[in-house]
Amino acid sequence: MGKSKKPEKIIYLCDGKKCCKYNSEVKECFKDLVEEAGLKHQVAIQKMDCQGMCKQAPVICIHKKECVGNISKKDAKKLFEKHIA
Numbered sequence: 001m002g003k004s005k006k007p008e009k010i011i012y013l014c015d016g017k018k019c020c021k022y023n024s025e026v027k028e029c030f031k032d033l034v035e036e037a038g039l040k041h042q043v044a045i046q047k048m049d050c051q052g053m054c055k056q057a058p059v060i061c062i063h064k065k066e067c068v069g070n071i072s073k074k075d076a077k078k079l080f081e082k083h084i085a
């Protein structure tokens with residue numbers, strides 16, 4: 001067995017009370033994008049705690065660099081292209 005490599009990039013989805021009500025579509029969208037790009041081993045999708053931006057739910061951060069709220073599927077695609085693909 002080889003060593004499991006750490007993912008190079010992480011997409012954090014806020015899993016706080018408010019965001020988890022709204023983030024399932026975006027979560028699926030990111031999962032699909034990662035899979036379509038063949039980056040399953042390079043990109044991880046993880047949960048994070050409330051970011052204090054609940055009014056903008058759902059909130060995501062890409063590699064803790066850019067936290068954005070009010071994410072739609074369209075935004076998810078744009079962010080993925082900008083930071084991941």
Ligand code: FES
Nearest residue numbers: 016019050051053
């Ligand atoms: S629950 Fe997501 S920012 Fe608060």
